[in-house]
Amino acid sequence: MKKKPDGKGREQACLFSGIDVSQEWFHACILDCNGNTVQPARKYCNNGEGMENMWNDSRSVAGRLGLPVVYSMEATGIYHLDLLSFLNGKQATVFCLNPLVLRGERQERLRKTKTDELDCRIISDFTRKNHMRHQQSKWSACDVELKERTRVRQRLTERSSGVITQLRRDLDILCPGLSQSMERVDTPASIALLKRFCLHTRLFRATAREIEDAISPFYIVKAKARERALKLGELFGSRRTADGLEDVIVDEVRYLIREMELIRECIEHQEGKIEGEMKNRGSLVMTVPGIGPVAAAVIESEIGNTGRFGSENAVRAFAGLDPQVRDSGKRRSTGLHISKRGSKSLRTALYRCSLPAIKYNPACTDLYNRLVARGKHIRVARIAVAAKLLAQATAVMRRGKPFTVEGKYLSSAAGAAGE
Numbered sequence: 001m002k003k004k005p006d007g008k009g010r011e012q013a014c015l016f017s018g019i020d021v022s023q024e025w026f027h028a029c030i031l032d033c034n035g036n037t038v039q040p041a042r043k044y045c046n047n048g049e050g051m052e053n054m055w056n057d058s059r060s061v062a063g064r065l066g067l068p069v070v071y072s073m074e075a076t077g078i079y080h081l082d083l084l085s086f087l088n089g090k091q092a093t094v095f096c097l098n099p100l101v102l103r104g105e106r107q108e109r110l111r112k113t114k115t116d117e118l119d120c121r122i123i124s125d126f127t128r129k130n131h132m133r134h135q136q137s138k139w140s141a142c143d144v145e146l147k148e149r150t151r152v153r154q155r156l157t158e159r160s161s162g163v164i165t166q167l168r169r170d171l172d173i174l175c176p177g178l179s180q181s182m183e184r185v186d187t188p189a190s191i192a193l194l195k196r197f198c199l200h201t202r203l204f205r206a207t208a209r210e211i212e213d214a215i216s217p218f219y220i221v222k223a224k225a226r227e228r229a230l231k232l233g234e235l236f237g238s239r240r241t242a243d244g245l246e247d248v249i250v251d252e253v254r255y256l257i258r259e260m261e262l263i264r265e266c267i268e269h270q271e272g273k274i275e276g277e278m279k280n281r282g283s284l285v286m287t288v289p290g291i292g293p294v295a296a297a298v299i300e301s302e303i304g305n306t307g308r309f310g311s312e313n314a315v316r317a318f319a320g321l322d323p324q325v326r327d328s329g330k331r332r333s334t335g336l337h338i339s340k341r342g343s344k345s346l347r348t349a350l351y352r353c354s355l356p357a358i359k360y361n362p363a364c365t366d367l368y369n370r371l372v373a374r375g376k377h378i379r380v381a382r383i384a385v386a387a388k389l390l391a392q393a394t395a396v397m398r399r400g401k402p403f404t405v406e407g408k409y410l411s412s413a414a415g416a417a418g419e
Contacts (some may be wrong), residue, residue: 015065016131017058018124019073020116021046021080027116028054030061030069031124038065041117046079051086072127074099074119088138095127100341102126138305146277147301153270153294154345160186160263167256170249175204175239181231189218189225191257193232198253208233285393287402290357290364298349299393306398315394319346321387338383350386357389362405364388 015038019028026046030039039061044050062069071087072095073080080096087094102123164186168179182190196214197203206214212229219225271294278286278293285296302319309315316322320342340347357364364385371381396403 013067015058015062015067015069016124016128017069017071018120018122018127019054019071019083020120020123021073021076021083022116023079025116026050026054026073026083027120028058029117029120029124030058031121031128032065032067033128035125035128037121041120043116046083048086051083055086055090068093070095070127070131072097072123072131074102074123085144095131097123097126142277143301143304146274146297149270149274149277150294150298150301150349151345153267153274154298154348156263156267156270160260160267163256163260163263167253167260170253170256173245173249174253175235177235178232178239181228181235186260187218189215189228191260192218194253194257198250198257203250204236204239206233206236284396284400284402288389288392288396289361289403289405290353290359290389291393292353292356295349295353296393298345299390300397302343302346303394303397306394309394312391312394316387316390318342319350319387319390320344321347321350321383321390346390347386350389351382353389354382354385357385358382361389361392363392 013033015030015032017028017030017039019026024046025043027041027043028039029037029041032038039057042054042057044054058069058071070093073083075096075098084094084096167185171178171182171185179185182193184190185194193211193214194203197206197210208229211232212226215228216222216225219228274297275293278297281300283293283296283300285291285299286293288296291299303309303315306315309318313322317339320338320340322339323337354364358368359365367388368381368385371384372378376384392403
C-alpha cells in the first residue's frame with residue numbers, strides 16, 4: 001500500500017486528489033491508496049468559489065475516511081497558479097507535475113480517449129504511484145514575485161531586440177548602409193541624433209556640423225564624434241530612397257524610438273527592483289564570479305529548492321543544457337547538441353553570464369581555453385561554461401556558503417582581480 005511520510009520517519013495512508021485545470025474550469029477526483037475511486041471526477045469553476053467548493057468536498061471525504069488528502073495538478077501555463085496558491089494557503093500537500101512527465105503516463109494507456117475526467121484520474125493515479133519521488137510544490141509569495149519579475153524583464157528585453165531589428169531595417173530603407181555606419185542604432189548618441197533630426201526629410205538635410213553637435217556630448221574623444229559626423233554627412237549626401245516610402249518610414253522610426261525609450265525605462269525599473277531584492281536576501285549566488293544580481297535572481301527563482309534535484313545532471317537537464325544524443329542502429333549522431341528542454345529563462349541567463357565568467361571565473365576560463373584549444377566552436381565552449389556556472393551556483397545554494405575559488409586557480413584569480 002502506498003503511503004505518505006508523516007514528517008517523523010513514519011508513513012501513513014492517504015488519499016490522492018488529481019486536478020485537471022483549464023482556463024474556466026477544473027476537474028478533480030479522489031483515489032485511495034489502491035487506486036479505487038473514492039470521489040468521481042467533479043467539475044468546478046476556476047475561481048475562488050470553485051476552489052472553496054473543491055476544498056470542502058475533499059475535506060468531507062477525508063473526514064469520512066479519516067485519511068489526509070494529497071493534491072496534484074499539471075502545470076498548465078498560468079491557469080493552475082491561483083489554485084496552487086490557494087492550496088498552499090490551506091497548508092495542503094500539493095504536487096505540481098511537469099506535463100512531459102504526465103505525457104508518458106498517458107501514452108502507456110492505449111486508448112485514444114481524452115477527457116478532462118480521465119485526465120484528472122490519470123494525474124491522481126500517477127501521484128499515487130510516484131509521489132514519494134517528487135518534491136512538494138511550495139508557494140512563496142516572495143519567490144514567485146522574483147521569478148515573475150525576471151521573466152517580465154526577459155520579455156521586455158526580447159521586445160527591445162525586435163524594436164532594434166525593425167529600426168535597423170527602416171534606417172537602411174531610408175539610407176542604405178546607415179545602420180552599419182551608426183554601429184548600433186540603440187546607443188545614446190544614435191538615439192539623440194534620430195530624435196533631433198528625424199522629422200520628414202529633415203534628418204538627411206542635417207550638415208556634418210549639426211550632426212557633430214548632436215552626438216558630441218556622448219563622446220569622450222571629440223575627434224571621434226567629428227569623424228563619425230563626416231561619414232554620416234557623406235552618406236546622407238549620396239542616399240537614394242524609393243519614391244513613396246520616405247514619409248511613412250520616418251513616421252515609423254519616430255514611433256520605434258519612443259517605444260525603445262519606454263521599454264528601456266521599464267527594464268531599468270525591473271532591474272532596480274530585482275537588485276534591491278537580491279541585496280536584501282544577501283544572495284550567495286552573486287558571489288560566483290561572472291554572475292550579477294539579475295542573473296542570480298533568475299538562477300535562484302527558477303531552480304528554487306535544490307533538494308528536488310537528485311544530482312548535478314538533473315539540474316543541468318532542468319536548464320536544458322544536457323547533451324542530446326540520437327543514435328539508432330548503425331546511425332550515429334554527427335555531433336552533440338543540448339536538449340533545450342527545460343527553463344529557457346535559466347538557460348539564457350547562464351549563457352549570457354558565460355562571457356564575464358570566462359574573464360573573471362578561473363575555473364570557467366580554464367574550461368573555455370581547453371575546449372577552444374581542442375578545436376571546439378566558441379558557442380560550444382560557452383555552453384560548457386554556462387553548465388559549469390550552473391554547477392557552481394547550485395553548489396553554493398546547497399551548501400549555504402559563499403563561493404570560494406579552488407586552490408589550483410588562486411593565482412590566476414588574483415591576477416584577474418588585479419586587472
